[in-house]
Amino acid sequence: MVYFESRNEIDAQVIDLIDQKGRATVAGSNVPAIELIGVNKSFGPVHANKDIDLVVGKGSIHGIIGENGAGKSTLMSILYGFYHADSGTIKIDGKATTIPDSKSAISQGIGMVHQHFMLVDPFTVLENVVLGAEGGALLKDGVANARRELKRLADEYDMTIDPDAVVGELPVGLQQRVEILKALYRGADILILDEPTGVLTPSEADHLFRILRVLRDQGKTVLLITHKLREIMDVTDTVSVMRRGEMVASRKTAQTSMEELAELMVGRSVLLEVSKPDVEVGKPLLKVEGLNVKDERGVRRVKDVSFEVRAGEVLGIAGVSGNGQSELMAALAGITRAESGSMELAGQKLDLSEVHDAAQMRDRGMSHVPEDRHRMGLVNKFSEAENSILGYHRESKYSKGMFLDKDAIRKEAKERIEKYDIRPPLTEMTAAKFSGGNQQKIVLAREIECNPDVLLIGQPTRGVDIGAIEYIHNRIMDMRAQGKAVLLVSVELDEIRSLSDRIIVMFDGNVVGERGPEATEQDLGLLMAGVNQEAAELV
């Protein structure tokens, strides 16, 4: 009883709120296909979705744009039943509902095409489409029906495909088509596509957009998740922008521009001011020349990158994540082998296609705060004290012969906990139990206190609360003041702008431009979104 009453109250309040804000637009019919009201989702200390309101009209293509980590995927996972919202209301076709799992999402007409396809490679197209919706114990009947239905769908939406082709042998574009057909076969009226063009060639992407338009014209609702501005402008009717877990704006695509979206995506300064005193810039401490890096699949992710960082200087690398920054950092830190290129560190030249040894880089005075502390910077199972020596555990001050000097380690860990205000101040607590900000401080303390000449630092404030952000920024400025060279990679444009002395922008593995810290957000935002380059390509 209580439950129903309170829900009605919430509905009334929130609908009021939306009316006042008036930023939700409805295309097509009056009843929206999807309506999200005040949706919240946290993962531990990370607030991935903050009070999300979203209205998507029936029979429209709605884009959701935002940086990686802005919360788009989390939001879509809530819609598809992978996650449960901590609070908030979901309405499908005007009716409040819950989506406990993906089965329920499918039954409510929601289909999803994942970024990484959920297909069984050795199965045929038909088998994949039927998988999970066989309909009855006997496969044969289901398959015959499916064959008819598949043909009908393919004709109706102009998606011809050989039902007996083996999926693993199809090109990626067609595999994606199978995913879409799979969703439609299950009766999807709402289709969510998560970064669908990430794996497609430009012509495949164009073909996909044609299909999406057909789907829309047939009355389906399409939600397109992407961080590419061009796609939004090309294909969507309406667009919403997410940033740092918040839905910051909704627009009719026709009434907005790439520039406006870029600015909204990157965001205005919400950060505290960092005092950046004048520091005398010295000789280069890190020089990188002609660096090329391939990933595990053999795709070149860093293309002929060269730069230098001088003593007392912070060089910021801006860019939407996934444009080669991670691979660049990993190669410099000695974690992965470069294809070619060299690095001059502390006056000594190293061929990065030969040397890849993180321990050696540390010995030469380079330390590294990795962009993903869970995956790389910390061993979550280890205690704070054990994590405080990761990578430095060979040093004599931590050991007695072959044994670790646990007292010395603990003593130093305690000092650092005090100095960096790590909370709770427990050296024996496992790293996993600290909040994001405190985890980052553990890493930062370790990498700064070893007194390096060069500091590589990636995404220093990702998933970190506001208080810790300021502290971390100040520590970086201290390094600069001490005449160290800092290479900063961040997707937060504000962070880059307020900390860096010079900014280079990476797009698709290339350095596409260099700017000073006075560069406008719009200018950088466009470089980051690859607009210049893409515009050139389009011609």
Place this chain on the structure above:
Amino acid sequence: MSKGQLPRWVDYGLLPALNLIAAFIVSGLVVVVIGEDPFEAVKWLVWGALGYGEGVGYTLYYATNFIFTGLAVAVAFHAGLFNIGGEGQAYVGGLGIAIACLALDRFVPWWVTLPFAIAGGALFGAAWAFIPAYLQAKRGSHIVITTIMFNFIASALMVYLLSNVLIPQGTMSPSTRNFEAGGQLPLLRNVFTTLDFGQSPVNLAFFIALVVCVVVWLLIWHTKLGYEIRSFGANPDAAAYAGISPVRITVVTMLISGALAGLMGMNVVMGEQTRLLLDFAGGAGFVGIAVALMGRGHPVGIILASLLFGLLYQGGAELAFEIPTISRDMIVVIQALVILFAGALEHMFRPAVVAFFDRFSSETAEA
């Protein structure tokens, strides 16, 4: 205490106990099905293993085997490696021990032979683990597959050596000659004459096993190498970030693992049989996997789990002896049920227990 975390006593005490009880209940049902009294069976099982001096001696003797192989599996497991080859490494390690004993037993007392035997067992066991380790580290051949294959190769090698090279002229049994006193570990019944170990073969290797437990504990939790092994096992990316070479850690860890398995022969070859014989490992290498899982990779847990399996082995033999309708295959079924519940179904009760403690802790928090 955060959500999903359990207090240590639950994780290390209550959960294993629940798993064990479940295993025994199901075993009891099996006993009922074949028409015997399960309580009678439990009585014989426990009495056979703990009820008299000789039974205790045998329980400790079997436990010694499992401590060695359990430690071997556990060390590899800390580096995220699944060493299924304990059986073969123990088998070949026995060869190293036998060579040391055969070479020295006629000339020196046992305590002079001892260090050579230990070195021989460790060296041969490690050597047998080296090739799978190298293939995993350099070629990415999965270590589970290669170590299993090496178990077969080990038995082929040993049959050949025992039938052709090591067998004394004119004897039928593929085994070496008996070691003289200089190649025999003292039996505890001869060392501690006041204690009653009956005629059981529990020998000095039991104490070697305990010492090795301490060594492994120091290695894993107190040395730089142990730190690197655990880092690599817990988070290979972080290990790469820390400049820890995956090739080196894989190979070194497997060498240690193989050496530990190789020491199992100290108990059987130099302690009990005082000769090297066909199939002496008798599956202890595989039991070691269950022991390591049940003992959560910690030497104390491994000792406890080894004692449990020693109890099952000795009590099981006694049970099959006293109640002939419970055949040795039934004993294998009971042992398998324990492994199933303690190893494979280790997480069966966990969600329920976690939910229980979560509710419990949130209630106390609200209060």
Place this chain on the structure above:
Amino acid sequence: MKTKTILGAVALAAVMTTGAMAETFKPAVVYDFGGRNDRSFNEAAYKGALQFKGRTGINFRDFEIQNPSQREQALRNFARRGLDPVITIGFAQAAALEKVAKEFPDTHFAIVDAVVDLPNVRSIVFKEGEGSFLVGMLAAMATDTDTIGFVGGMDIPLIRKFACGYKQGAKYVNSDTEIIVNMTGTTGAAWTDPLKGGELARSQFARGADVVFHAAGLTGTGVLQAAADEGKLGIGVDSNQNQLHPGSVLTSMVKGVDVAVDRTLTDAKEGNWTSGVEVLGLAENGVSWAFDEHNKALITEEMNAAVEQAKMDIISGKIEVHDYMVDSNCPI
């Protein structure tokens, strides 16, 4: 009242007597790996004990070992509980028996397939070479391709003893006979793997063999099956396996483990126990070749005559069958 008491006393006495009888003769059998149902060697011992039980009504206890340490343990457990005699099956038990027999000098022990030289132990060994010689002759006479096969369980001395006699017999008939030898495996599973036995037999057929002798326990049933399936001939071992595939089993090299066990039990019961080594060959009928209605059609008069002649010659010493165990070597 009185009658009742007397009756009661008689009944009590009867009970006590039977009790005492049972008390005095409690035999036990310890099998090796493989266990009492291995369709082969251990099972033959089990059958022998069953025959004894069927004839005398005296029950026996037995134990199947699981790991090497249990050999000693089982022997000791039986001896300690007063079971006597204790018969151990298999050469692998020798070391354990040597220890335990010394601990219990008043208990009678017997071991099959190995020699333990102690005053309270009867060691029973067979001249497998002699029996194998005869079936080797039959194989060489029956083959059309001058190629015959041998599938052993594991490459250990006991099996080489079989193989060596087989080869000698075949070469005795026809020195051009080619003999293909394969071993099944290197672990205990080698004796219990009919599938692999069948595969090995088939591969030998493919290489031209048309008669295959097995000495591989349960694995051998696969060998005989393959021979029957492919229209070739198999030769059984240990017990008479002719009836398994009548018409496809040329003969069997019968090793009288059951007879030996039965006789040992009988000797012990009747007070005729003797310790020492019993070597059972053709002369003692401990090994023989099986000739019955199932393979009558396969054995010609000529073959029968040749084999029987050879048997006499071996017994008389005219033919000397080299025993592999003498020098761990086979002359062929």
